[in-house]
Amino acid sequence: xxxxxxxxxxxxxxxxxxxxxMFDDEMTGIVGTLTDKEEKAVENAMCLLFSEEMSLLDRRxxxxxGQFLFGPLKPDExxxxxxxxxxxxxxxxxVE
Numbered sequence: 253x254x255x256x257x258x259x260x261x262x263x264x265x266x267x268x269x270x271x272x273x274m275f276d277d278e279m280t281g282i283v284g285t286l287t288d289k290e291e292k293a294v295e296n297a298m299c300l301l302f303s304e305e306m307s308l309l310d311r312r313x314x315x316x317x318g319q320f321l322f323g324p325l326k327p328d329e330x331x332x333x334x335x336x337x338x339x340x341x342x343x344x345x346x347v348e
Contacts, residue, residue, distance in 0.1 A: 281323025286314050286335060293318030297337035304330040 256272050282301075286294040299320040301310040309331075312320045325331065 279323060280325045280327045281321060282325065282331065282333070283319065283321050284333070286318040286320065286337075294337055297335055300334045300336070302332040302334065304332070306332070 256274060260268055262268050286297050288294055295314055295316050295318060297314045299312045299314065300308060301322045303309055310322055312322065314320050
């Protein structure tokens with residue numbers, strides 16, 4: 253299965269030509285969408301990918317559509333995903 257998503261925000265007088273070529277691949281991955289009980293997308297939730305032995309392999313945050321992606325992955329392996337979301341405020345820290 254192939255998938256693509258992109259955004260275009262043209263300015264006045266700009267012409268944009270977009271060419272997208274889709275192709276099937278044999279990559280293995282996990283794509284998910286996180287929603288709340290009202291089926292609204294949950295943004296900025298932390299998604300953790302673990303091996304069967306509970307070794308942390310990767311971490312991602314859901315995007316504005318509640319989507320996350322892990323890959324490429326090894327076929328025929330068992331993976332565990334844990335998702336954490338809190339209302340904790342996130343602040344930027346500047347270090348000079």
